[in-house]
Amino acid sequence: MSTDRDGYLFGRVLGAKFDALPEPIRSMHTVSSLTASEGRCTVIRGRNPIARLIAALLRLPLDCPEARIQVYMHRHGAGEAWERRIATRSFVSRFRGLDGRHVVETIGPVAFHFELLADANGLSMVLRGVRVFGIAWPERLRPRISACETIVDGKFHFDVTAALPWIGLVVAYHGTLAPVASTAAAMPGRPIVLFDGICKFCNWGVNFLLRWDSRGVIRFAAMQSEPGLRLLRSNDLSTTDYETFYVLDGDRVLRKSEAILHLNRYLPWPWRGVLVLALIPRKVRDGLYDLIARNRYKLMGVRRSCRVPTGDERERFLT
Numbered sequence: 545m546s547t548d549r550d551g552y553l554f555g556r557v558l559g560a561k562f563d564a565l566p567e568p569i570r571s572m573h574t575v576s577s578l579t580a581s582e583g584r585c586t587v588i589r590g591r592n593p594i595a596r597l598i599a600a601l602l603r604l605p606l607d608c609p610e611a612r613i614q615v616y617m618h619r620h621g622a623g624e625a626w627e628r629r630i631a632t633r634s635f636v637s638r639f640r641g642l643d644g645r646h647v648v649e650t651i652g653p654v655a656f657h658f659e660l661l662a663d664a665n666g667l668s669m670v671l672r673g674v675r676v677f678g679i680a681w682p683e684r685l686r687p688r689i690s691a692c693e694t695i696v697d698g699k700f701h702f703d704v705t706a707a708l709p710w711i712g713l714v715v716a717y718h719g720t721l722a723p724v725a726s727t728a729a730a731m732p733g734r735p736i737v738l739f740d741g742i743c744k745f746c747n748w749g750v751n752f753l754l755r756w757d758s759r760g761v762i763r764f765a766a767m768q769s770e771p772g773l774r775l776l777r778s779n780d781l782s783t784t785d786y787e788t789f790y791v792l793d794g795d796r797v798l799r800k801s802e803a804i805l806h807l808n809r810y811l812p813w814p815w816r817g818v819l820v821l822a823l824i825p826r827k828v829r830d831g832l833y834d835l836i837a838r839n840r841y842k843l844m845g846v847r848r849s850c851r852v853p854t855g856d857e858r859e860r861f862l863t
Contacts, residue, residue, distance in 0.1 A: 585719025605630035666694035735793040740786040741766025744844035771862035801829035
């Protein structure tokens with residue numbers, strides 16, 4: 545029988561064990577289209593030069609006695625993607641579920657196979673295997689990783705340590721997190737496209753981005769929708785003029801041709817080559833944009849109502 549927990553990766557993997565977790569931990573793993581949290585943490589880097597090189601290659605956080613940490617979790621296909629931003633450094637990992645309370649976390653070319661242990665005291669992740677570029681890593685060379693989530697003084701507390709045989713500590717970080725409202729400004733690196741929902745030409749552009757954004761980082765909201773109107777108001781943008789196309793990325797608001805060029809940074813080659821158009825003066829680029837925008841309804845027509853995302857698209861549209 546399906547339950548509410550089946551809608552979330554850790555809930556599906558843990559089954560009834562998920563219900564035994566403390567409520568703040570369950571809430572942290574109730575990942576919707578975007579779940580955001582922040583807090584404070586301490587980071588300790590290993591001193592071995594090889595350990596520091598590995599940490600740098602994986603973009604792991606830098607030494608810091610006290611730093612702000614922001615964690616953004618969103619659905620990624622049948623799994624999840626987590627971005628951890630600690631001080632000035634950020635790194636992304638992706639999770640997918642396996643049978644029997646197991647998950648795989650991928651950071652770059654390295655895949656970590658964890659068993660999840662859950663009870664009323666908290667959640668632990670126990671390393672069971674490692675693959676590098678798809679090749680199984682010898683057990684005697686396997687990293688020593690401990691990761692646990694508990695509740696301390698009513699707060700969500702995390703503690704992560706990663707070390708290597710003969711090399712020692714790579715990185716350790718621990719601290720607290722609390723949920724925050726997920727907004728456009730909350731998540732740099734996951735841009736939001738605000739588009740005219742009844743414009744067929746604009747919807748063609750959305751379909752193009754959905755097809756070629758293979759990492760699934762670009763999100764969308766029709767300007768006429770409630771999420772779109774909310775974002776327009778919060779960024780002091782017009783809620784009645786839908787002729788201008790916007791991209792919100794962190795605290796940046798990009799318009800017209802600048803918005804289009806910015807999105808191409810998130811696309812694969814050859815589409816990223818469009819960035820060469822940045823050599824054309826902005827006034828010229830925006831002039832061409834304005835000409836197309838004024839005639840967008842003539843180019844492909846008008847929809848009777850705003851686009852309603854279907855199937856897998858729902859994860860990419862703000863609700």
